[in-house]
Amino acid sequence: MKRVNLAMGVIVSVLFLASMAYGGKISAEYGKELFNDAKLGGSNNESSCNSCHANGKDLENAKNNKKFSKAVNKCITSHMEGSKIDGRKAEMRSLKMYIKSL
Secondary structure: OHHHHHHHHHHHHHHHHHHHHOOOOOOHHHHHHHHOOOOHHHOOOOOOHHHHOHHHOOOOOHHHOOOHHHHHHHHHHHOOOOOOOOOOOHHHHHHHHHHHHO
16 A cells, blocks of 8 residues: 555656646647747747737648747747747647647
């Protein structure tokens, strides 16, 4: 019984730490917030993803792009004048979920 409790405690701890590592908030709804956020990636202008891709315009094939993070970061660094987002973070994963939902 003690082994089962210990194992469950370890599993819960690992899941908690994993969610914290990804910001604890990974969802299409969060992705939508970020898609419309002019401060994404520390943007230095008033642009958001939605500024150029209103309602998902021209993103029809983005969900299948194997270099999704690279493409998003190119927009953030060039058009939004911001900084890259790590592809493993909640922000990038949520953006991808939202774009897949369009």
